[in-house]
Amino acid sequence: MIEILCENGRFHLRNGQMSYVMQLVSGKYLMHAYFGAPLREPRGRVSARFVRDEASFGRNELGLDTLPQECPTFGYGDLREGALEAELADGSRVLALEYAAHRVVDGKPALKGLPASYGENAKTLEITLRDALSGVEAVLCYTVFDDVCGVTRSVRVTNGGEQPLTLHRVMSACVDFPATDYRLLTLSGAWARERHWDERPIAQGETAVSSARGASSHQSAPFMALLAPGAGEESGEVYGLSLVYSGSFRASATVDHNGQTRAMIGINPFDFSWRLETGESFQSPEAVLVYSSAGLRGMSRAFHRFCLGHIVRGRFAKAQRPVLINNWEATYFGFDEQKLLSIAAEAAKLGVELFVLDDGWFGHRDSDNCSLGDWVEDRRKLPEGLCGLSRKIHALGLQFGIWMEPEMVSPDSDLYRAHPDWCLHVPGRQRLEGRHQLVLDMGREDVQQYVIAAVSRVLESAEINYIKWDMNRNMTPIGSAVLPSERQRETAHRYMLGLYRVLETLTQRFPNVLMESCAGGGGRFDLGMLHYMPQTWCSDDTDAEERCYIQYSTSLLFPPCTMGAHVSAVPNHQLERVTPLHTRSAVAMGGTYGFELDVTRLTDAEKQEMAREIAYYKQRRDTLMYGDFYRLKSPYTGNLCAWMAVSQDGSEAVVTCVRQRSENYRAGTALRLCALQPETLYLVVETGETLYGDELMQMGLDISLPVGDDTAMVRTLRAVPTKG
Ligand code: DGJ
Numbered sequence: 094m095i096e097i098l099c100e101n102g103r104f105h106l107r108n109g110q111m112s113y114v115m116q117l118v119s120g121k122y123l124m125h126a127y128f129g130a131p132l133r134e135p136r137g138r139v140s141a142r143f144v145r146d147e148a149s150f151g152r153n154e155l156g157l158d159t160l161p162q163e164c165p166t167f168g169y170g171d172l173r174e175g176a177l178e179a180e181l182a183d184g185s186r187v188l189a190l191e192y193a194a195h196r197v198v199d200g201k202p203a204l205k206g207l208p209a210s211y212g213e214n215a216k217t218l219e220i221t222l223r224d225a226l227s228g229v230e231a232v233l234c235y236t237v238f239d240d241v242c243g244v245t246r247s248v249r250v251t252n253g254g255e256q257p258l259t260l261h262r263v264m265s266a267c268v269d270f271p272a273t274d275y276r277l278l279t280l281s282g283a284w285a286r287e288r289h290w291d292e293r294p295i296a297q298g299e300t301a302v303s304s305a306r307g308a309s310s311h312q313s314a315p316f317m318a319l320l321a322p323g324a325g326e327e328s329g330e331v332y333g334l335s336l337v338y339s340g341s342f343r344a345s346a347t348v349d350h351n352g353q354t355r356a357m358i359g360i361n362p363f364d365f366s367w368r369l370e371t372g373e374s375f376q377s378p379e380a381v382l383v384y385s386s387a388g389l390r391g392m393s394r395a396f397h398r399f400c401l402g403h404i405v406r407g408r409f410a411k412a413q414r415p416v417l418i419n420n421w422e423a424t425y426f427g428f429d430e431q432k433l434l435s436i437a438a439e440a441a442k443l444g445v446e447l448f449v450l451d452d453g454w455f456g457h458r459d460s461d462n463c464s465l466g467d468w469v470e471d472r473r474k475l476p477e478g479l480c481g482l483s484r485k486i487h488a489l490g491l492q493f494g495i496w497m498e499p500e501m502v503s504p505d506s507d508l509y510r511a512h513p514d515w516c517l518h519v520p521g522r523q524r525l526e527g528r529h530q531l532v533l534d535m536g537r538e539d540v541q542q543y544v545i546a547a548v549s550r551v552l553e554s555a556e557i558n559y560i561k562w563d564m565n566r567n568m569t570p571i572g573s574a575v576l577p578s579e580r581q582r583e584t585a586h587r588y589m590l591g592l593y594r595v596l597e598t599l600t601q602r603f604p605n606v607l608m609e610s611c612a613g614g615g616g617r618f619d620l621g622m623l624h625y626m627p628q629t630w631c632s633d634d635t636d637a638e639e640r641c642y643i644q645y646s647t648s649l650l651f652p653p654c655t656m657g658a659h660v661s662a663v664p665n666h667q668l669e670r671v672t673p674l675h676t677r678s679a680v681a682m683g684g685t686y687g688f689e690l691d692v693t694r695l696t697d698a699e700k701q702e703m704a705r706e707i708a709y710y711k712q713r714r715d716t717l718m719y720g721d722f723y724r725l726k727s728p729y730t731g732n733l734c735a736w737m738a739v740s741q742d743g744s745e746a747v748v749t750c751v752r753q754r755s756e757n758y759r760a761g762t763a764l765r766l767c768a769l770q771p772e773t774l775y776l777v778v779e780t781g782e783t784l785y786g787d788e789l790m791q792m793g794l795d796i797s798l799p800v801g802d803d804t805a806m807v808r809t810l811r812a813v814p815t816k817g
Contacts, residue, residue: 095216095237097197098134104195104218106235107131110242111384113235115163115220121191123222123233125161125269128244129330130386159351161269164222164231164248166190173349174299176267176357177248181227182256188229190222201236201403204247206590208337208624209379210403214239228254238403242395243333243383249376252369259579260367264343264359265336266380273297273348274322278389280314280646285634285667287311287615290646290729292320295354301345303361307532307568307585308340308612309619315342316650319356324388326724327767331385333392334358335650337404338378339621340589341365364571366582381620389649390723390767397652397722404620405627405655407600409607413714414628414654414685415446415492416707417559422635422661423691426453426460429474434485439692441489443700444707447559447687448486449494454479456506462529465501466508468547483555494559494607497551499544500592501530501565508543515540517584519572527566534573535595536587544595552603562626564612589621596625609657609685618647628655628685635661635689636668637680637805641734641751644683645724653738654718658684660706662691672804674699678706679749679805682717683736686710713747713809716740720747723767732756735796739768746775746810750796757800763793766810775810783813 098105102117103126114127114135127135157170166188167175180186201215217236223229232249246266252258277295279302280288293300302317304310315338321330334356336342341361348354358380367375381399385391401410418440424432437448455471456464470478477484479495486493502509502516504526509516516531518524524531533540552560573584600608608626610617614633622629629651632643640658647656658681663671681687688703695703710717720738725748728734735750750764769775769786776783777794784794789810796806 095214095239097216097218097237099195099197099218103135104220105132105135106218106237106244108237108239108241113237113244117192118160122157122160123163123192123220125163128268128332128382129384161271161353163220163267164190164233165267165269165355173355174347175262176264176359177231177250178260178262178362179227179229179250180259180261181254182258188224188227190224190231193221193223193230195220201238202234204379205376206593207376207378208404208593208621209247210236210238210245210337210381210399211406212238212403223253227258228252229258238399240402241383241399242385242391243381243399245379245381247377247379249374250369251374252371255371257368257370260369260375261365262362263367263375263377264357264362265377266334266359266382267355267357268332268334268382270319270332270354270356271352272321273352273354275319275346275354277346278318278320278649279344280316280649282311284311284613284616285632286639287618287632287643288314288647289642290727295346295348297348297350299345299347301343303343303363304341305361305363306341307571307588308564308617309338309342309621310567311614311616314650315344315358315619317344317346317356317358318389318392318649319346319354320389326389326727328388331389331392332356333383333385333396335381335396335620336378337381337620337624338589339592339617339619341585360586364582365586367586368580368583378621393649393724394721396650400620400623400650400655401652401719404623406624407604407627409627411719414607414718415559416444416710417447417449417494417687418445418692419449419451419561419659419687419689421451422666422689426458428453430476430482433482434489435693436691437486437489437491439700440688441491443692443704444711445491445688447492447494449496449559449561450482451496451561452498452563454495463503463505465498465503465530466506468497468551479551479555479557483557487556492558493556494561495551495557496561496563497548498563498565499548499595500533500535502533503530514574517568517571517573517588519570520574522570525569530566532566532568534575534584534588535591536573536584537575537591541591541595545598548599549602552606557606559607559609561609561611561630564617566613593621593625600625611657615643615647618651623651623655628657630657631684634667635659636665636670637672637677637751638670638753639668640680641728641753644680645728645734645736648722648724648736653684653722656684657687658682659687659689661689674702674706676751676805678710679807680751682710682807683749685718709807713745716745716747720745721768725764725766726750728753733762733764735764737766737768743770744812748794748808748810749805750798750807751805752798753804755800755804762795762797764796765793766790769810770812774813776813778809778811779807
């Protein structure tokens, strides 16, 4: 049951799994009091832990510097970096935010122009803080859902004064923890090496991850977790913070001299500002704060629930996703209709359900140096256009999907020749190309209209069931032709608002098209994009071993049904590694399963194996996609990578185990499972054994892989019905 109790200056949000408590000090300063395991009713003076002399607040002293606050501002008693920073018309940067009002509303209000969580079984608390002198108002919004162990938080700032002001920083969430001995876990990487596990202790000073690229980025994910001493995968207290946003962000943990850790997450204040005229408001993205008393496993469970139940929308949110084949690594730009149909026909025979035509079908795009923006079929390659191809693909019994990169323009394109000022640029400076392309200024309304019309035209021109929405370069230099000089630092965020508007329009208009987001692989894998597109291409690295690392740590935040994962050819195109088909398939089953190879080049034996793998997957698809996901063995710490998924009703579990290197003298390895019913008897489908849940969880499942090529094992456990 969700409760928001507001009494005697104390605000207590709880849902049976956690409590989040705030308290007013001196009737005006909103202090963070507690976030953690559920409390009955905190009665003590929680503030006593932090405020040595509460009376000092009435005597103009620097007391705020030691106070854990919900929305700290720098420069009026608190000397730490704040969560909100505004420059007023007189040049001052001081805000004295004091409690003004609060209200509780049922449900979860939408956030204007931004992706945000939704849900009916929710309650929201809005606390208004006001700076009396300037009239600046900050409304802090907290939502509790019945099924998520955590809260969401966002901030809406309104200029209630008579002069314009400029916001320099609006962090979505700030939590001042009363301890400093945490380890910080973040996801860091690069193109084709996204979201690798990065863990380190924090110490006095600041530790932060961020992106200033105009995308949530390959380099850092908008996420961090604080692990209490002793916490790990299976146990201990963990706090996870993430952002429902796809642009530049910052997540930081700052340990102060006073025994506190200030954790903040929000839009990157670096290269950001926002001018507010009188009466205008600025809405921050939403942050999600998760608490787990069951280690990282518990944290991931909370994030997965949040993502599936409160972020991903539409008819595909919980629907079976088709097994797809994508022609990118099979042909790159070198294809014609006949080649595509030969791949599709062979794939259909093997059980594939969706054919995806990747880059190169439009303009005169024989390489990546032209035609982005000219979304008209290349009749040299597709004589009967998308419509003709789609008809033929459907006749093979497959659905049809295409690739687009709508946010970009090639200098060699009709679009660029007609609208050279539509891209991000700084007048007088060279327009820097990345992959021979420029970034359209999505903050412009005319560009938004163009993109909506261009994508709609394509989707209406043929029976298209799926779209891969790609984005292959970051923003630099950042400048907009339509913004005045004092608003140039708004460009990157306005871009995101424009993109979200486009995606909202298109997803409403085409609810039956499954959308997969992509950014040169996983360069924009975040809760913001998942609000519009239920799956994201995880990485351009399709090597099975590297994918173990990427998918394993991506699962910290995201469930398998959001992660695009394909079986590709060997030697692998990125790393040149040769991995057995069975292993590639086992790893791809950890995400939205598909293929990315020229199936016409496979031997008959390989085709038969592929057909077997697909049939095997389909029989377990619901469990693999929507079961509860658990990490079992980390590839970062040993030679094995293992995970399992348990169906919602607990009757089926699928265990995947991948060995990185072949090893001698490792017979009898047992893998301890979890989340089974101890007293239930399970049939191991592949071996015919029957074992009780307690044995599987305590002694473990035998996963001794023979020395040699076969480096993966997938096992299915089915609960044996009890007689009578
Ligand atoms: C980057 C994507 O990640 C690839 O899968 C592919 O779609 C290429 N772009 C096409 O240009």
